[in-house]
Amino acid sequence: MLRQNWWKLLGVLIFGYVLVAGLLTPLKPGITDATPYTAVAGSSVDINVQGYNTHFEDGQSQVAFLKNRQQQVIQANSFRSTGNQSSVFSFDLPDMVDKDKARLTLVVNNSLDGSIILPDAITVTKGTGSISNSATWMPFDVGSLHVLEDFRFPYRNTLNETIRNTFFHVAIWFAMFILFIVGLIYSIKYLLKRNLRHDHIAAAFTEVGIIFGIVGLATGSIWAKYTWGTWWTDDVKLNMSAVAMLIYFAYSILRLSVKDIDSKARLSSAYNIFSFAVLIPLIFVLPRMTDSLHPGNGGNPALGGEDLENSLRVVFYPAVIGLTLIGVWMSTLVYRIGILKDQWINDL
Amino acid sequence: MRILPAITRYIYLTILFLSIPLLSRAESTDFLRSTGKIYSVVGVILILFVVIVIYLFSLDRKVTRIEEQNFDNE
Numbered sequence: 491m492l493r494q495n496w497w498k499l500l501g502v503l504i505f506g507y508v509l510v511a512g513l514l515t516p517l518k519p520g521i522t523d524a525t526p527y528t529a530v531a532g533s534s535v536d537i538n539v540q541g542y543n544t545h546f547e548d549g550q551s552q553v554a555f556l557k558n559r560q561q562q563v564i565q566a567n568s569f570r571s572t573g574n575q576s577s578v579f580s581f582d583l584p585d586m587v588d589k590d591k592a593r594l595t596l597v598v599n600n601s602l603d604g605s606i607i608l609p610d611a612i613t614v615t616k617g618t619g620s621i622s623n624s625a626t627w628m629p630f631d632v633g634s635l636h637v638l639e640d641f642r643f644p645y646r647n648t649l650n651e652t653i654r655n656t657f658f659h660v661a662i663w664f665a666m667f668i669l670f671i672v673g674l675i676y677s678i679k680y681l682l683k684r685n686l687r688h689d690h691i692a693a694a695f696t697e698v699g700i701i702f703g704i705v706g707l708a709t710g711s712i713w714a715k716y717t718w719g720t721w722w723t724d725d726v727k728l729n730m731s732a733v734a735m736l737i738y739f740a741y742s743i744l745r746l747s748v749k750d751i752d753s754k755a756r757l758s759s760a761y762n763i764f765s766f767a768v769l770i771p772l773i774f775v776l777p778r779m780t781d782s783l784h785p786g787n788g789g790n791p792a793l794g795g796e797d798l799e800n801s802l803r804v805v806f807y808p809a810v811i812g813l814t815l816i817g818v819w820m821s822t823l824v825y826r827i828g829i830l831k832d833q834w835i836n837d838l
Numbered sequence: 839m840r841i842l843p844a845i846t847r848y849i850y851l852t853i854l855f856l857s858i859p860l861l862s863r864a865e866s867t868d869f870l871r872s873t874g875k876i877y878s879v880v881g882v883i884l885i886l887f888v889v890i891v892i893y894l895f896s897l898d899r900k901v902t903r904i905e906e907q908n909f910d911n912e
Binding site: 509513517542650651652654655658659662698701704705708709712713715716717816820823824827830831834 | 874875876878879881882883885886889890893897900901904907908
């Protein structure tokens with residue numbers, strides 16, 4: 491029994507690994523908030539920093555910098571930590587000569603956390619304040635900083651722990667896509683060879699793909715609520731994927747509304763090819779032609795460069811494989827039920 | 839007549855999809871945010887699990903129906 495069904499077990503085991511590794515791996519430390527957001531050049535400022543998974547108190551040899559766009563830094567004079575998650579860093583801001591305004595990035599480094607970065611933490615404006623301090627911009631010496639070597643998922647502001655949704659929300663769309671491709675291949679096969687079994691396979695894979703698509707929309711909606719602040723927004727990617735799902739709903743309805751088995755198979759196979767041809771521009775082309783909140787759109791392809799760190803890939807690719815195997819398993823069940831139904835109709 | 843079960847199935851799924859936000863709105867969103875939003879991950883996994891289980895139940899019902907019909911024939 492195991493000889494034939496090993497891949498079902500494999501799919502479940504891989505998904506189990508995804509659940510464990512995806513939920514138990516901690517996030518890298520990060521800064522959730524740093525106040526004040528503005529300061530005047532030539533004055534002293536105390537930046538109150540709230541950390542996430544940080545060790546402001548336990549970490550050794552802690553330093554903090556404000557970095558400008560020219561890779562120059564000013565170092566904090568002193569810091570006062572009130573616990574591992576909160577600390578106050580004091581900076582003397584030098585006078586600005588050339589610019590009216592500068593957005594500075596906050597970098598905190600210690601032995602336990604490595605470098606924690608908050609981009610554009612504070613906006614410094616040119617002002618009247620002028621303290622005769624020795625504060626000047628220095629070149630940023632990256633070599634002297636501590637590096638965090640642990641296997642951790644990246645910390646992203648506003649994403650926080652929801653970055654783990656990548657393994658479920660994104661992976662289920664990938665799995666759906668693979669199932670739809672299998673369905674498409676068997677629809678074409680049916681039209682070429684007129685073997686009803688091929689039509690049943692296509693129908694089964696497409697039906698499970700639709701279920702995965704519904705999960706994809708629902709999970710995306712939850713993720714949107716906790717990052718964008720709304721369940722649904724007028725974003726191209728969201729609306730177009732909903733339209734794509736409706737087109738596939740119509741496939742299921744079409745299959746059930748035609749009684750004759752042969753014409754049902756012919757019609758739905760042809761429709762499946764068209765719906766897949768519409769799916770590609772709806773999900774992959776249109777969202778990239780305009781701006782979109784959704785990652786992987788507006789010109790920049792997903793999974794390239796910064797969008798997916800290596801630590802996420804270690805869990806994300808298994809998640810796609812595991813969910814696809816589970817989807818194939820579900821599809822084989824639907825296929826067998828379809829065949830049984832046909833046999834029963836023929837027996838009458 | 840055979841079109842009806844499919845439509846009701848999608849209606850069920852749509853109701854499920856719409857009711858999850860309503861249910862979770864009853865809880866305090868501040869609690870979810872205070873924990874690094876980890877409960878949104880729990881919600882996502884729950885949806886995945888619940889939908890697959892509901893789908894399994896519908897498959898189960900289909901198999902039962904086929905079994906009953908075969909039994910009636912014999």
